[in-house]
Amino acid sequence: MELITPEIGLIFWQTIVFLVLILLLAKFAWKPILGAVKQREDSINEALTSAETARKELQNLKADNEKLMKEARAERDAILKEARELKEKVLASATEEAQTKADKIVAQAKESIEQEKKAAMADIKSQVASLSLEIAEKVVRKELSSKEKQHQLIDEMLGNATLN
Amino acid sequence: MIAQKSLKIIVTFALALLPIFSFASKEESLAEAEKEFNATDMILHHIGDAHGWHFFGEGENSFTLPLPVILYTDNGLVTFMSSEFHHDTEGHHVVEKNGMSFVNLHEKIYQLEEGAHGVEFDEDHHPLNAERPIDLSITKNVAAMFITVIIMLIIFNRLASFHKKNKNAPKGFNNVLETFVLFVRDEIAKPQIGEKKYMKFMPFLLTVFFFIWITNMIGLLPGAANVTGNIAVTISLGLFTLVLILVNGSKDYWKHTLWMPGIPTFVKPLLAVVELMGVFIKPIALMIRLFANITAGHIIILSLIGLIFILESVGVAGVSVPFALFISILELLVAFLQAFIFTMLSALFIGMAVEEHEHH
Numbered sequence: 001m002e003l004i005t006p007e008i009g010l011i012f013w014q015t016i017v018f019l020v021l022i023l024l025l026a027k028f029a030w031k032p033i034l035g036a037v038k039q040r041e042d043s044i045n046e047a048l049t050s051a052e053t054a055r056k057e058l059q060n061l062k063a064d065n066e067k068l069m070k071e072a073r074a075e076r077d078a079i080l081k082e083a084r085e086l087k088e089k090v091l092a093s094a095t096e097e098a099q100t101k102a103d104k105i106v107a108q109a110k111e112s113i114e115q116e117k118k119a120a121m122a123d124i125k126s127q128v129a130s131l132s133l134e135i136a137e138k139v140v141r142k143e144l145s146s147k148e149k150q151h152q153l154i155d156e157m158l159g160n161a162t163l164n
Numbered sequence: 165m166i167a168q169k170s171l172k173i174i175v176t177f178a179l180a181l182l183p184i185f186s187f188a189s190k191e192e193s194l195a196e197a198e199k200e201f202n203a204t205d206m207i208l209h210h211i212g213d214a215h216g217w218h219f220f221g222e223g224e225n226s227f228t229l230p231l232p233v234i235l236y237t238d239n240g241l242v243t244f245m246s247s248e249f250h251h252d253t254e255g256h257h258v259v260e261k262n263g264m265s266f267v268n269l270h271e272k273i274y275q276l277e278e279g280a281h282g283v284e285f286d287e288d289h290h291p292l293n294a295e296r297p298i299d300l301s302i303t304k305n306v307a308a309m310f311i312t313v314i315i316m317l318i319i320f321n322r323l324a325s326f327h328k329k330n331k332n333a334p335k336g337f338n339n340v341l342e343t344f345v346l347f348v349r350d351e352i353a354k355p356q357i358g359e360k361k362y363m364k365f366m367p368f369l370l371t372v373f374f375f376i377w378i379t380n381m382i383g384l385l386p387g388a389a390n391v392t393g394n395i396a397v398t399i400s401l402g403l404f405t406l407v408l409i410l411v412n413g414s415k416d417y418w419k420h421t422l423w424m425p426g427i428p429t430f431v432k433p434l435l436a437v438v439e440l441m442g443v444f445i446k447p448i449a450l451m452i453r454l455f456a457n458i459t460a461g462h463i464i465i466l467s468l469i470g471l472i473f474i475l476e477s478v479g480v481a482g483v484s485v486p487f488a489l490f491i492s493i494l495e496l497l498v499a500f501l502q503a504f505i506f507t508m509l510s511a512l513f514i515g516m517a518v519e520e521h522e523h524h
Contacts, residue, residue, distance in 0.1 A: 002270075003395070003459065007213060009234075009299040010396035013306040018400060021313050021375065026367035029320035033345055034366060036327035043331075 203470040211390040211462045214271045214304045215246035219387045226251055231307055236298035237264060237275060246301070255283040255291065273299055305397065308389035312379045320374075348373050348507060356511035361518050365511070368408060372401060373507040380458060380499030384492060392502070393458035395451070402451035405510040409443065413517040420521070446513050450506055457502050461495040 144150050217229035230247035239262060246268075248259045255269040258276065265276040267283055274283065274294035284292045302310075323338045323345075334342055348370050353362040379391045391397050419425065421439040423432055468488040472480045 002208065002212065004455075006396035006399050007299065007303075007394075008396075009301055010213060010303065010305055010394060011400050012300055013302070014309060014397045014400035015403065017306075017309055017313055018371070018375065018404065021316065022367055022371045024317060025320055025371050029317075029324045030345075030367045030370055032324040032327050033320070033342070034349070034363075036331070037342065037346065037349075040331060040333065 201470075201473045203467065203474055206470055206473075207463055207466045210466055211393055211459055212271060213389075213394060215249070215268060215273070215301055216251070217304045217307060217387075217389070224251060229307075231302050231304065233266075233273065233301040234299075235266070235273060235275070236300055238297075239264065242266075242297075255294075258282065267294065269294075272296060273301070304389045305391045305394055308382065308391045309379070309397070312375060312382060312391070315378055315382075316371075316374055344374070345370060352504075352508050352511045356508065356515040357518065358515060364412075365408065365514055368404065369507050369511055372404070372510060373503050376401070376454065376506055377500055377503035380502060381496065383458065383462070384495055384499065390459065390462050392454055393462055395455045398451040398455040401454070401506070402447035405450060405513060406444070406447040408510075408514055409446070409517045412514065414520055416521045417517045417519065446509075450509055454502050454506050457498060461491065461498055464491050465495070 144153065215233055216231055219227045219229070221227050228247070228251060230245045233242075233244055233246050233248075235242045242261050242264065244259060244261055249257050249268040253268050253270055255267040255274070257267065258281065259266045265280065267274050267276065269283065269291060273296065274291055275297045276283065277293045277295070280293045283294055286292055319337075319341060323334065323341050326334050326338050333339065349362070349366065352373070353366055353369050356362075357365055376392055382388050383390050383392060413421075421443060422436045424435045424439070427435065465488050468484040468491065471484045472478065
């Protein structure tokens with residue numbers, strides 16, 4: 001019975017002491033401790049979040065890089081292809097141009113040859129004509145060198161020229 | 165290694181068997197022994213409160229730390245040291261102060277009626293000519309409580325000053341303390357009271373947790389007081405929880421207590437009586453649980469040690485001392501467990517009181 005009979009004095013002291021203890025600890029211990037712990041937790045959480053963001057950013061950066069690389073590669077390929085095409089085109093056009101030029105030259109050459117030929121022919125003709133005239137003159141001179149021959153010719157001519 | 169082990173086993177067996185032999189030889193003196201040594205008195209003396217802090221020895225030769233006696237009598241406050249009773253607890257030694265006479269009768273102080281020179285008893289050993297004044301003495305339990313308070317103030321001020329100086333996590337003992345502070349916050353306060361309101365009750369929960377735990381552990385030391393196993397202490401602690409519930413109870417809480425919605429009207433007053441009783445039974449349960457658990461632990465240890473004296477055989481020590489040691493280690497666990505349970509249930513009851521219900 002004595003065990004479960006509370007002593008008023010002990011209740012009094014326990015209540016006072018405990019109340020003072022709560023107030024003292026709340027002010028000088030619990031507040032700073034819980035505050036510091038909270039602050040530390042917040043900073044840890046913040047660090048974790050920022051690490052996560054950094055990781056994501058890095059990933060994005062990597063993806064961007066990859067994309068850039070891909071784009072660059074594609075561009076390079078396109079440029080190369082274009083260059084190849086251009087080369088072929090240039091080559092083709094150059095060949096063509098050369099061909100036409102050659103053809104033109106050949107044609108011009110042919111034409112000039114023809115002209116030269118014609119000129120030469122004309123020259124030859126005129127020379128032949130003058131030569132023939134000279135020959136004919138010489139022949140005629142020889143034929144008509146004597147009087148009798150002149151008479152013979154005249155006779156002949158007259159004989160041919162029948163009076164109608 | 166093996167030899168050492170077998171030696172251990174032999175010694176253990178020998179110690180275990182010893183009491184059987186010695187018990188047989190001392191059978192006839194058992195009844196006599198019980199007369200000389202009263203286990204109940206010994207245990208009650210150890211778990212009860214006292215006006216001096218007795219460490220060892222008997223009577224006038226005992227080593228007892230005197231504590232101040234503070235009495236509030238009809239003629240005002242009276243104070244003197246407990247040593248003035250000269251270790252007397254039977255009411256023989258009368259201390260005269262301010263014209264009043266006091267005696268210590270089984271660690272309760274009685275004021276003798278005027279003119280009386282000694283206590284007179286009735287058949288049931290109740291004093292006839294003495295009254296108890298209001299006793300506000302610094303008893304053994306109050307002194308032990310002060311020790312806990314001083315320890316708590318020192319260790320938590322150290323932790324707080326550490327936190328004021330640097331932002332890092334503490335090391336060593338401070339880290340251990342912080343772990344338990346976080347344990348109270350994350351495992352007790354937050355789940356029971358809720359994220360929104362727990363902060364208001366943290367000072368109480370932390371203080372009550374560490375107070376009970378440290379006091380329980382100090383109480384396990386030889387010669388220490390049985391503070392948390394004293395009903396007055398647990399009543400006071402329970403009162404704190406009750407007051408917190410009553411002061412912080414939400415509108416919903418009182419509505420659900422006094423006029424429970426959603427049930428037939430004629431049941432409502434009936435339920436209000438039951439619920440109102442519940443409001444008080446909750447802290448009473450807290451109070452009895454802590455008191456009974458700690459007192460029971462002390463009684464078991466004291467009974468085991470007392471066996472040695474009851475059976476008047478040193479051999480019994482071979483069994484009862486290891487057993488008492490085992491119980492003591494168990495009590496270390498109980499010390500924590502009871503602190504945890506008290507705090508946990510306080511948080512639960514407070515959580516129930518401050519909870520805002522969803523309106524149906």
